Amino acid sequence: MSTLLHAQGISKSFGGLKALQNCSLTVEKGKVNGLIGPNGSGKTTLFNVITGYVTPDEGSVTFEGADITGARPDKVFALGIGRTFQLTRIFARISVLENMLIATQHNESWVKGLIRSKSTKSEVDNAMALLDFVGITRLANLQAGALSYGQRKLLELAYVLVSDPDVILLDEPAGGVNLTLINNIAEKIRLLNQQGKTFLIVEHNMEFVMGVCDQVTVMHQGSSLTSGTPSEVRQDPRVLDAYLGGGDDDDDDDLREAVANV
Ligand SMILES: Nc1ncnc2c1ncn2[C@@H]1O[C@H](COP(=O)(O)OP(=O)(O)OP(=O)(O)O)[C@@H](O)[C@H]1O
Ligand SMILES: [Mg+2]
Structure with missing residues (x-):
């Protein structure tokens, strides 16, 4: 399998807030790639960097080996990256x-x-x-x-x-959707993948992630924590820590709810 899309060492701050810190991600061609992590860990910001909606402070994005860092959204879209x-x-x-x-x-x-x-x-x-x-x-x-x-x-x-x-980035396709529709969306993703489409999917619903993703990258506080198959990352104690850690974080309840699905 070859790398279709690659983000390397991406950092992005909004004011004093470091949304992404030296974050890297590899999207393998022909696979359904998952991107998970607690609320606020930087998943959507990384999507925005890849698709040209946000310019990174540091790092690079390549698509099929070509540097697309900082390219405008319409240019990225025209290259075959949909979101x-x-x-x-x-x-x-x-x-x-x-x-x-x-x-x-x-x-x-x-x-x-x-x-x-x-x-x-x-x-x-x-x-x-x-x-x-x-x-x-x-x-x-x-x-x-x-x-x-x-x-x-x-x-x-x-x-x-x-x-x-060629590659489709979905930001929470199953969020707030009932189970029948979730299964329907999962089935469509599998069918499209069989037809050759590559996916990168952000999703909190772990059952959905387990059901459709070939490999998953876990984000934590703006960085990529680990990557592996869904069952590998699910068993990784650092992943559970990432969801349950954070101590005084306001999002704690959300995190606990999210990890309850794991
Ligand atoms: N345009 C922006 N201006 C200021 N802060 C931002 C902006 N976009 C994102 N952030 C902040 O960056 C951090 C990462 O946000 P992001 O939306 O990427 O997280 P996420 O992993 O997608 O979270 P969720 O799972 O809740 O969707 C958050 O603290 C968020 O408030
Ligand atoms: Mg998000």
């Missing part, structure tokens, strides 16, 4: 299908997409095929704001697939 956001970025006042068509036009060109109002039949067909893949064709003409939280997660997955990315 979802922890807080969904679906447009609530337009339909599910219209959301998909916006993704289609962004795929073609951000600027052109903004000025072109008509979609071609093949774009609509492709959008509908992806909605069908995630199982929400029946919702195509509904206002996206009317979707349940879980249905929005499915729409986000369809949305990110529009650009046919």
Whole structure:
């Protein structure tokens, strides 16, 4: 297996807060890679660094061996790195299908997409095929704001697939979603992975991580603590310490809840 995406020695501070400190991550091509860690450990910030939304203070990001450190989000996206956001970025006042068509036009060109109002039949067909893949064709003409939280997660997955990315970064795809939908999302990820898609998934639900991930990196206080198979990291005492440690941390209850799933 070869390395598709690599972050090396990433540091990032926001004011005095060190969100990332010498953090490294390897995403293997063709695998479902997991990224776990307590609340505030820097997972989303690392996603933001990789996808160009945040510029690191130190360190480098390479994709297929090429340096993409500091590249803007549209450039990173055009290279074949797709992502979802922890807080969904679906447009609530337009339909599910219209959301998909916006993704289609962004795929073609951000600027052109903004000025072109008509979609071609093949774009609509492709959008509908992806909605069908995630199982929400029946919702195509509904206002996206009317979707349940879980249905929005499915729409986000369809949305990110529009650009046919090589690697897909999912930020908490199962967060706040009921068990049936979690299983549905896991199944889609497995299917896409069999078709050759590489994934990097941030998720607190350990059952989900165990079920879909080939390997997992654990983050703690802005650094990568360890990497291994889900069962290896689950048995690593340092991982449990990371979740339960922190003493006076306000997030302690959250951490205990998260680790209860382990
Ligand atoms: N734009 C920002 N400005 C200031 N602080 C930030 C910013 N983004 C993140 N942080 C801080 O950086 C730290 C890491 O946050 P991050 O969102 O990356 O954690 P996370 O691992 O994704 O947490 P969670 O599991 O709760 O989503 C936190 O202390 C957070 O408050
Ligand atoms: Mg996060």
